[in-house]
Amino acid sequence: MADEHSARPKDFADSAVHVDVKEYYGERVKKTSDLKTNACVAPAQPIPAFVRQALTKVHPEVTDRYYGCGLVVPECLEGTRILDLGSGSGRDCYMLSQLVGEKGHVTGIDMTENQLEVARTYVDHHMQEFGYKKPNVSFVQGYIEALTEAGLEKNSFDIIISNCVVNLSPDKRRVLAEAYSVLKDGGELYFSDIYSSQRLTEEIKNHKVLWGECFGGALWWKDLLSLAEEVGFTAPRLVTANFVTVDNKELEDVLGDFKFVSATYRLFKLPKGDIKCGQVIYNGSITGAENSFQFDCRYTFKAGEVVEVDRDVASILTHSRFAEDFTFQPSGDSCGPCGVKPTAAVVDPFELALPPKKPRPGSATGGCCSTRSATCCK
Incomplete structure (x- = not known):
């Protein structure tokens, strides 16, 4: 995991990976159908009706440039300040701007100018569509590893979302640390990403197409747990997980026996203290x-x-x-x-992600133990 802990100069600059990813999403991939695998479009869970309704109001060109791997719509959004890491063409930002309401605000940050150009083009269009007197969406060019350098204030966001973007960074630890820094106390990082069944080989990590398709930079899921703890987050809570298939013979041969899931986690920034169950x-x-x-x-x-x-x-x-x-x-x-x-x-x-088995004791109300059962799920 040396690449996850690498030190970087104060003034953040493109790495070779950033250059490759910019080229991949700025030049080679012009629309969703240009992707070579289904990793970046795999649905993580059924879309609620109110979210589907919000998505219908997003401009088609914005939606056509969407490359997410899950549904990143946490609950209780009214009036909140949200940051979208790797916002791309802005689909999730415009969908969320309807859910936070006119008193809330959504900021998108992305390093790819071509994507940001699409997002910014339709700000006025969407505000008129939503009936807002002034924009509650803004877009910033910058790196998800350098949020404060991009001008985002510490302790300023209630929620941070990310949709299949963290895997594209060569320094996941710094991404988590920056997210922790700009979140308010009590804030949440709610994100979908691609995870591997074990640590990837150098051949896979150095494969440009696999990086662009969200496989080459995938974390071993257990490394997410340790990185989150190092940064200061609560233990990641797994929300959903679904297997992701490659469906490309050439890429399948490179990946071999490695397996991948699209998973959604929620991490919280909480004050220190002893809280009992x-x-x-x-x-x-x-x-x-x-x-x-x-x-x-x-x-x-x-x-x-x-x-x-x-x-x-x-x-x-x-x-x-x-x-x-x-x-x-x-x-x-x-x-x-x-x-x-x-x-x-x-x-x-x-x-x-496996097919569901017979319900375990105590699972009806959704805890390890419910008040209906004295049996633990192990």
Whole structure:
């Protein structure tokens, strides 16, 4: 993982990888159909109706230049400030600008001028389409490894999203560190990306087309866990995972036995402190999730039901934008549900991507243990 920890000069500049990626997405790939694999267009989950409606209002040229690998629409967005890492042509920015409302704001940052030109061309068009008096979307040219150098203020964003872009960076640790820096306390990094079943070979990492197609720079999923901890984030919570196929014989031969998933994770920047586990009741107040709220692959909160949560989730719900959507009550357990430590909640995305098996005890309300069962899921 030497490339993940490499030091860089203060004034960030193009690496060979950045030059190749700019050329790939600025010149070689003009529309979605130009991609050689399905990695950058693989859907991670069904699209909710209100999101589909928002997408219908995005200009066709913006949508045609979309290369994401998942759905990056976290919940509870009204009035928030969002940053989109690697915003490209701006599809996600324009979709999210409708969800944050006129009082919220969405900033997109991308290093590829050709993509930004498309995004900026349609700012006025979309504001008129949405009925906004002034733009709530802006675009910045810069690197996702150097957010503050691009003029973005520290502790200024409620949410950061990224859609199949982090894998394109040669320095993932710096990407996470910069994201942590510009997030507010209680803020969230919610992102989809491509992950590998093991650390990639040098041959794969040096393959220009595989880099551009989101495979060559894919992290081994376990390395994401360690990098997030080093930077200061909470343990990554896995939301969804789906297998990604290459469907290109030449590239398949280079990749060999390596497997890949498109996975969505949520990471939070929280104040330090000892938070005990407890019981929570979802109030049903989140737009689009009035009946139930899927926090991650382990916890789905149904409105009005009592759910026992581990310390990590209790801390997140207490300190994040979700605090007003839950009622909290202590459980008297000092070590988490059924004695489960937060690290035991780590989920292998490759296992989650497999066809579903018979439901495990306690999974109905979505915790390792629910209030309906005293059996732990192991």
